[in-house]
Amino acid sequence: MRRRLMLAAMAALPLCPAAAQERTVRILSGASAGGSSDMATRLLAEGISPILGVRAVVENKTGANGIVAATETARSAADGSTMFVCPMSTMSITPQLIGSTFPVDPGTELVPLANVALSSYGFIVAANSPYRSVQDVVAAAKARPGQVSFASAGVGSAQHLQGELLKQKTGTDMVHIPYRGATPAILDILAGRVDFMITNMADLTRQVQAGALRLLAISDDEPFPLFPDVPPMSRLIPGFNVVGWFALCVPKATPPELAASIEAAVKRAMTDPTLTRRMAEGGLTPRFEDRAAITRRLAEDRRTWREVIQAVNLRAE
Numbered sequence: 001m002r003r004r005l006m007l008a009a010m011a012a013l014p015l016c017p018a019a020a021q022e023r024t025v026r027i028l029s030g031a032s033a034g035g036s037s038d039m040a041t042r043l044l045a046e047g048i049s050p051i052l053g054v055r056a057v058v059e060n061k062t063g064a065n066g067i068v069a070a071t072e073t074a075r076s077a078a079d080g081s082t083m084f085v086c087p088m089s090t091m092s093i094t095p096q097l098i099g100s101t102f103p104v105d106p107g108t109e110l111v112p113l114a115n116v117a118l119s120s121y122g123f124i125v126a127a128n129s130p131y132r133s134v135q136d137v138v139a140a141a142k143a144r145p146g147q148v149s150f151a152s153a154g155v156g157s158a159q160h161l162q163g164e165l166l167k168q169k170t171g172t173d174m175v176h177i178p179y180r181g182a183t184p185a186i187l188d189i190l191a192g193r194v195d196f197m198i199t200n201m202a203d204l205t206r207q208v209q210a211g212a213l214r215l216l217a218i219s220d221d222e223p224f225p226l227f228p229d230v231p232p233m234s235r236l237i238p239g240f241n242v243v244g245w246f247a248l249c250v251p252k253a254t255p256p257e258l259a260a261s262i263e264a265a266v267k268r269a270m271t272d273p274t275l276t277r278r279m280a281e282g283g284l285t286p287r288f289e290d291r292a293a294i295t296r297r298l299a300e301d302r303r304t305w306r307e308v309i310q311a312v313n314l315r316a317e
Contacts, residue, residue, distance in 0.1 A: 023053075023054045023055070024054065024055045024056075024057055024081075025052075025054050025055070025056050025057070025080060025081050025082070025083065026056075026057055026058075026059050026081065026082045026083070027041055027044065027045045027056050027057070027058050027059075027083045027084070027085060027248075028041075028058075028059050028060075028061050028069040028072060028073055028082065028083070028084045028085070029041040029042075029058060029059070029060050029061070029069065029084075029085055030060075030061060030062060030063075030065070030066025030067070030068065030069035030070065030084070030086070030087070030090055031060065031062060031066065031087075031153070031181050031182065032060060032062050032180065032181035032182075032183050032184070033060055033183075034183045035153075035181055035182045035183050035200070035202070035203050036119055036182070036200035036201075036202030036203050036244075036246075036282070036283065036284060037066075037085065037087050037200075037246060038058075038060060039202055039279075039282050039284070040085055040116060040117050040202075040246040040279070040284060041058050041085040041246075042058050043275055043278055043279055043282075044085060044116050044248065044266070044269065044275075045057070045058050046275070047266075047269030047270070047272055047275045048262075048265045048266060048269045051265040051268050051269055052262070052265050062180055062181060063180070064094065064102065064154070064156075065089055065090055065093075065094045065153065065154040065155070065156050065157045066086065066087060066089070066090030066094065066106070067090065067094055067095070067102045067103075067104070067106065069084050069090075070084060070086065070090055070091075070104060070106035070109075070110060070249075071102070071103050071104045071106075072084075073106075073110060073249065073250070073251060074104045074106065074109040074110055074251055074252065075104075075251075076251055077251075078250070078251040078252075078253035078254040078255070078258075079254075079258070080250065080254070080258055080262060082250075082251075083248055083249065083250050083262070084106075084110065084248075084249045084250075085116070085246050085247070085248055085249070086106060086110060086112065086246070086247055086248075086249040087119075087158070087244060087245070087246050088119075088158060088243075088244045088245045088246075088301055089153075089156070089157045089158035089159075089161070089244070090106055091106050091107045091110070091112070091247070091249075091298055091301075091302075092107060092298060092301035092302040092304075092305050093156055093157070093158060093161050093301075093305045093309070094156035094157070094316075095107055096302065096305060096306050096309055097155070097156045097309060097314055097315060097316040098309065098310070098313060098314060098315045098316065099315045099316050100316040101316065102316070106249070107298060107302055108252075109251075109252050110249040110250065110251065110252060111249060111250055111251070111252055111254060111259065111291075112247040112248070112249050112291065112294045112295060112298060113247070113248050113249065113250060113259055113262055113263040113266065113291050113294075114247060114248050114262075114263045114266040114267065114288060114289065114290060114291060114294060115245050115246065115247045115287060115288065115289035115293065115294040115297070116246055116247065116248065116266060116270060116279075116286070116287070116288065117245065117246045117279055117284040117285060117286055117287055118243055118244065118245050118284070118285040118287045119200045119201065119202060119243070119244035119245065119246065119283075119284055119285070120200075120201045120218050120219055120220050120222070120224050120243065120244075120283075120285070121158070121159075121162060121198050121199060121200055121201065121218070121219035121220075121242055121244060122198070122199065122200075122201050122204050122208070122215050122216075122217070122218060122219070122224075122230075123196065123197075123198050123215070123216045123217040123218075123219070123233065124186075124189060124196060124197055124198075124199065124204050124208070124213045124214065124215055124216065125137070125189070125195065125196045125213070125214050125216065126189055126190055126191075126192055126212070126213060126214065127211055127212055127213060127214050128192070129192075129195070129196075129214060131195070131196065131214075131216070132214070132216075133216055133236075134216050134217050134233070134236045134237065135236065137195065137196055137216075138166075138170045138172060140195075141167075141170070141172035141173065141174050142170075142171075142172055145172070145173040146173050146174075146175060147175070148172075148174045148175070148195050148196075149174065149175040149176075149177050149194045149195045149196075150163040150166075150174055150175070150176060150177070150194065150195060150196050150197055150198070151177050151178075151179060151185035151186075151188060151189060151194040151196075151197040151199075152176060152177070152178050152179065152185065152197070152199075153178075153179060153180075153181050153182045153185060153199070154178045154179065154180065154181070155176075155178050155316065155317045156314070156316065157178075158200075158242070158244055159182065159185070159197060159198055159199050160176060160178065161305060161308060161309075161314075162198040162219065162240075162242055163176055163198060164176075164308065164312045164314060165240060165242075165308055166198070166237065166240070167312070168308070168311060168312055169237050169238075169239060169240060170237065177194050182199050182200065182203040183203070185197055185199070186199070186203060186204060186207065186213075189213065190207070190212055190213070196216075198219060200244060200283065200284075201218075201224060201226075201283040201284075202282045202283030202284050203283070204283070205226060205282065205283035208227070209226070215227055215230050216230070217230060217231050217232065217233045217236055218230050218231070218232050218233065219232075219233050219240070219241070219242040219243070220232065220233075220234075220241055220242060220243045221234055221241055225280070226283070245287075245289075245294070245297060246284075247289075247294045247298075248262070248266055250262065259291070263290065263291055266288065267288055267290070270286060270288040
């Protein structure tokens, strides 16, 4: 009886925000502080807190490309007290790696309620790198097999899969160097310890603007507003077109009425021009998509990345 009353109260929060001002909910980020996933999580937490009438606390639970955060969310009480801003890679790539023994598959154990942002990826090198184009990198990889390196936010991350996709489409042999998140990976790009990286534009916008990184290409076909003259990868590497996303996810057992109320809160938060402006300034494309739309996107991405994983025999480490 007590649990039913709690769920009913939580479902009514968007209509009576003062009723639960003291209630704290956790919104997990599977990435380290400072990256695109962390930024999307913090901005969303700020946006939905007053709407739901709760104090939304962001917790960074890094590891296994978001699987640590996903597992904790999936195993939490389905009462809205723990949520997860789940990126495309955690939901559609990592759990499908061959030989994966992760405790949960977030693509099936979590429910994406709403998308909040899309993310283009940028192909970057250090400003003092000898590579001035994607073609330069590919040519070097063909001339020196196994010597050109690329960084990622971890095995099975979107950055990793895009590196593997590049190898597959260009017939090259390049070395993958995984990190615990995008931020430390970019630091080694800046230091010249790794040759290149394909990562979220939100991770690299400021460094490109400051002249510390050189942006060679954009992963998808839409021009990036801050760098409209940078070419899309598909023009340089046919068939290379990748778009990331960040959705708010809850445990699978979350009651439908509670899930609907949280989805409505996200939709309302995403009408705030200050929130969307801050997302855009950070390199994300604000984009609310309801539960049906993000569920379709998830299904499509899982099919796409499954084919890449099987083609390159990519195994979990």
